Amino acid sequence: IEKGERKRGARAAESAGGGGGERGAMPVARPEPQEPRVIAHLDLDCFYVQVEQRRNPALRGQPTAVVQYNDWKGGGLIAVSYEARKFGVKRSMRGDEAKNVCPGINLVQVPVSRDKADLNVYRNAGSEVVAILSTKGKCERASIDEVYLDLTDAAKEMLLESPPESSEFTFEEATKSNILDLPSDVGDREENVKAWLCRADANYQDKLLACGAVLVAQLRVKVLEETQFTCSAGIAHNKMLAKLVSGMHKPAQQTVVPSSSVQDFLASLPVKKMKQLGGKLGSSLQDDLGVKTVGDLLGFTEEKLQEYYGVNTGTWLWKTARGFSGEEVEDRLLPKSHGCGKTFPGPKALKNHSSVKSWLDKLCEELSERIQSDLSCNKRVAQTLTLHARASKENECNSMKKFPSKSCPLRYGTGKIQEDAMKLFESGLHDFWGSRSARWSITSLSVTASKIFDIPSGTNSILKYIKGPSSNASTAILDSSSTPELTPFVVHEEQCEPSSIKEECDNSISATQCRLIEGKGAPKKLSKVQGTGSILKFLSQSQPAQHEKRNFDGLICSHQGPGEFFRSKRG
Ligand code: TTP
Ligand code: CA
Ligand code: CA
Numbered sequence: 416i417e418k419g420e421r422k423r424g425a426r427a428a429e430s431a432g433g434g435g436g437e438r439g440a441m442p443v444a445r446p447e448p449q450e451p452r453v454i455a456h457l458d459l460d461c462f463y464v465q466v467e468q469r470r471n472p473a474l475r476g477q478p479t480a481v482v483q484y485n486d487w488k489g490g491g492l493i494a495v496s497y498e499a500r501k502f503g504v505k506r507s508m509r510g511d512e513a514k515n516v517c518p519g520i521n522l523v524q525v526p527v528s529r530d531k532a533d534l535n536v537y538r539n540a541g542s543e544v545v546a547i548l549s550t551k552g553k554c555e556r557a558s559i560d561e562v563y564l565d566l567t568d569a570a571k572e573m574l575l576e577s578p579p580e581s582s583e584f585t586f587e588e589a590t591k592s593n594i595l596d597l598p599s600d601v602g603d604r605e606e607n608v609k610a611w612l613c614r615a616d617a618n619y620q621d622k623l624l625a626c627g628a629v630l631v632a633q634l635r636v637k638v639l640e641e642t643q644f645t646c647s648a649g650i651a652h653n654k655m656l657a658k659l660v661s662g663m664h665k666p667a668q669q670t671v672v673p674s675s676s677v678q679d680f681l682a683s684l685p686v687k688k689m690k691q692l693g694g695k696l697g698s699s700l701q702d703d704l705g706v707k708t709v710g711d712l713l714g715f716t717e718e719k720l721q722e723y724y725g726v727n728t729g730t731w732l733w734k735t736a737r738g739f740s741g742e743e744v745e746d747r748l749l750p751k752s753h754g755c756g757k758t759f760p761g762p763k764a765l766k767n768h769s770s771v772k773s774w775l776d777k778l779c780e781e782l783s784e785r786i787q788s789d790l791s792c793n794k795r796v797a798q799t800l801t802l803h804a805r806a807s808k809e810n811e812c813n814s815m816k817k818f819p820s821k822s823c824p825l826r827y828g829t830g831k832i833q834e835d836a837m838k839l840f841e842s843g844l845h846d847f848w849g850s851r852s853a854r855w856s857i858t859s860l861s862v863t864a865s866k867i868f869d870i871p872s873g874t875n876s877i878l879k880y881i882k883g884p885s886s887n888a889s890t891a892i893l894d895s896s897s898t899p900e901l902t903p904f905v906v907h908e909e910q911c912e913p914s915s916i917k918e919e920c921d922n923s924i925s926a927t928q929c930r931l932i933e934g935k936g937a938p939k940k941l942s943k944v945q946g947t948g949s950i951l952k953f954l955s956q957s958q959p960a961q962h963e964k965r966n967f968d969g970l971i972c973s974h975q976g977p978g979e980f981f982r983s984k985r986g
Contacts, residue, residue, distance in 0.1 A: 441724070442691040444731040445741030451620045453570040453627035454563065454744060456657035457548065457635070457648045459541070460666035462560040463494035465644050466540045467523045478502060479521040482510050483532055489514065493525065497666050529777040531757050534559070543642050545748050548634055555745040560646075563654055564634075565744040570626035579625050580613040587949040588632035592650075593664045595676035621673050624650060628671050635669065639950055655740035658690065667950050677738035682710030689735065696728070712736035749793055749867075755781045756803070756861025764807075764856035771857055775802075775836045778862050783829040786864050790827075794872075797864035800825040800832060802839035805859040806847055818847045818857075822893045825864055836862050842892045 459465060463481040468474045478499035482490035489510020502517035510522050526533045541559050548554055553565040579585055589612060590605045597607050612625040627650045639645055649661030651672035660670040660680075672680065686692045686700050686709055700706040704715070704723065712720070713736050721729030734740065755778045765771050789795045799822050806818040821839040826832065840860075848855055 440691075440694075441696065441728045442731045442735075443727040444734050445743070447734075447739060447741045450567075451623055451652055453566045453623050453630075453650070454652065454654050454657045455566055455627060455631045455648050455650050456557075456654065456661040457544075457562050457564065457631070457646050458661050459544065459560040459644055459646045461494050461496050462541075462644075463525070463537055464496045464523075466537050468496075469540075469643050470536075471523075474521050474523070477521055478504065478517050478519055479523060480504060480510075480513055481525055482522050483525050484527055488512070489522065490524070529781060531755075531777065531781075540642070540644070542748075544638055544644060544646070547638050547641055549748055551630060551634055553744050553746050555747050556750065563657070563744045564631075566627050566630050566650075567623070569630055570623045573626040573630065574622055578622065579629055580615050585609050585612060586629050586632050588636050589629040591668065591949065592628050592632065593668060593670040594628075594673065595660070595671065595680055596673050620652065621675075624652070624671060624673060628669065631669055635667075636950055645950060653738075653740040654742050654744060655689075655735070656738055659684070659688070674738075678710075681736065681738055682708060684709045686711075691731075696724070699724075700732075709736055749789070749795065752863050752865035752867065753782060753785045753789065753797065754861055754863035755785075756859060758805075758859040760858060764858050765860070766854065766856045771840060771860070772837055774860055775840060775862070776833050778860060779833040779836050780829055782862050782864055783827075783832050786825075786827070789867070794870045795867050796870055797825050798866040798868070799823070799864070800835055800839070801863045801865060802836055802843060803859075803861045803863065804840065804843060804857055806844075806855055806857050808848065808855055816847065819843050819894050823891045832862075839892060846894070 464474075464479050467481055468479065476498065477496070478501075479496040480492045480499055481494040482492055484490055487509070489512075492504070492506050492508050492510065492513055495504050495506055495513075499513070499517055499520050502520070504513045504517050504520060508516075513520050513522070526536055537559055541556070544560075545554065545556050545562055548562050548564055551564065551566060551569050555563040557563055579589070590609045592608050592612075593599055594608055594611050597604075597611060601607065612628060614621070614625075617625065631648050631650050635646055635648060645667035647661055647665045647667060648669040649657040649659065649663070649672065650669060651657040651660065652674065656672045656677065660672055663670045686697045686706060689697070689709065692700065700712075706712055706715075712732055715733075717730060717733040719729075720732045723729065724732060757774060757778065759765050759774075765774065786797050789797070801820055801822040803820045804818040821843045823835055823839060826835060844855065
């Protein structure tokens with residue numbers, strides 16, 4: 416290695432956040448599985464809208480958006496139905512703007528509790544879907560509306576017992592799959608897909624994938640029958656590829672990635688589209704190595720990439736360029752952490768201790784409720800409390816210094832959590848601004864409970880777990896800014912910018928959900944449509960009819976719920 420290269424390499428790793436080694440959130444390659452896997456990623460379509468449409472069926476098939484309450488310009492949109500998207504309505508719009516482009520739009524307010532958005536109804540709806548999907552294989556709840564499934568065993572079983580090629584009837588929804596290898600715009604598409612799924616001469620991997628496609632199609636129909644929700648899915652040999660394609664064809668569709676299509680698919684995929692390359696590492700690849708697409712990485716040897724980004728991340732990049740990923744689906748139906756947050760944009764920024772305290776108290780109250788219900792429903796205990804905030808200094812709007820995240824052992828009890836959260840805030844503020852009594856303003860606050868573990872079964876006293884450490888925030892504050900798994904999620908409310916409530920891996924099981932799991936108060940199921948293997952058919956038969964002439968981008972179509980919309984979209 417030449418001296419100059421060494422320097423450049425070190426710089427690349429540093430600017431990517433890797434520092435001297437593989438610290439922090441730099442991705443690391445996992446060992447490849449010995450045998451091919453079948454992995455699916457499922458994501459619910461315009462999720463909050465679908466939940467609201469189930470609550471109020473009159474909204475089905477109508478242009479609809481969910482907004483956060485706000486007195487400014489009609490609130491911020493957080494979810495937009497596909498009917499509304501046809502008019503050009505986008506998540507980044509305010510309610511008033513959406514009405515301008517789509518005068519017939521229905522705006523539904525997100526539920527509010529303690530002066531902030533209450534996402535329980537959506538979390539619980541997501542849990543219903545997880546409960547169905549987890550019956551077919553190892554299941555990882557990845558976000559409020561996303562799941563990974565490892566269908567390897569189920570696919571192997573199907574291949575042995577009833578492979579698609581042997582049955583005279585292929586599950587209809589499966590024949591609507593998008594297969595990356597096949598052209599999507601030919602007339603007899605479904606016949607082609609059917610032929611692909613049933614190829615007797617396919618290799619073992621493709622045969623497994625075909626079984627995976629049938630299984631996912633069946634699951635999607637089951638989800639629709641039992642919850643009334645449509646979702647889209649990606650089916651591939653690993654998590655990375657499944658996730659990359661699950662949103663490629665939406666709504667209510669699935670996409671399959673045969674190994675033979677991987678190289679072409681990645682060749683033109685911008686690096687920033689990859690989850691782990693969205694941040695500094697992706698920027699470093701572009702700026703330091705001139706790598707724009709994942710395919711561009713093929714121009715570098717593994718050694719070269721290791722030189723730049725360290726051994727582990729270098730290998731990860733090399734494998735990623737080839738579509739390899741050993742990351743396993745975790746066996747986890749419950750969230751990794753619970754978080755509650757709120758943003759205070761512009762004039763709403765908090766500028767004194769008493770307003771911070773009053774908001775922190777509300778956030779901690781909700782957090783406390785959620786960890787208590789996790790404890791009683793799931794016998795799980797959270798160990799760490801973390802406070803995240805965003806702040807700006809007066810007259811220093813562009814100040815680069817971040818408010819440091821702070822953590823301490825979590826003590827159960829609303830009062831204790833409130834007390835500790837306030838101490839974490841004081842400690843963060845001290846680091847942020849020293850002891851100077853200057854003006855500051857807080858633009859977002861969130862509290863997170865993490866490091867959640869199951870209480871061992873057979874334990875007769877859960878008290879010893881929840882009493883937890885004797886230390887509290889005053890003796891055990893940790894700077895958690897370098898703890899990547901403590902991703903804050905913030906409920907952005909009433910903001911001037913595009914509004915969003917983003918929730919990652921955060922989906923608590925509430926008391927309502929306990930009831931759902933026990934089968935009480937579960938929503939009424941749609942009656943099954945016999946002999947139907949197709950979501951389109953299902954939708955068109957079972958939605959409440961709302962015959963109404965509407966003008967869709969100049970396309971006059973008679974409306975019968977989403978089924979009609981999907982058909983018209985497909986021409
Ligand atoms: P997404 O899955 O990103 O979007 P979506 O389900 O609304 O639409 P799509 O069909 O394209 O998947 O988010 C899931 C839900 O999370 C969404 O319905 C509302 C919420 N959300 C926010 O509140 N703010 C945000 O910025 C995002 C991205 C999502
Ligand atoms: Ca979604
Ligand atoms: Ca999603």
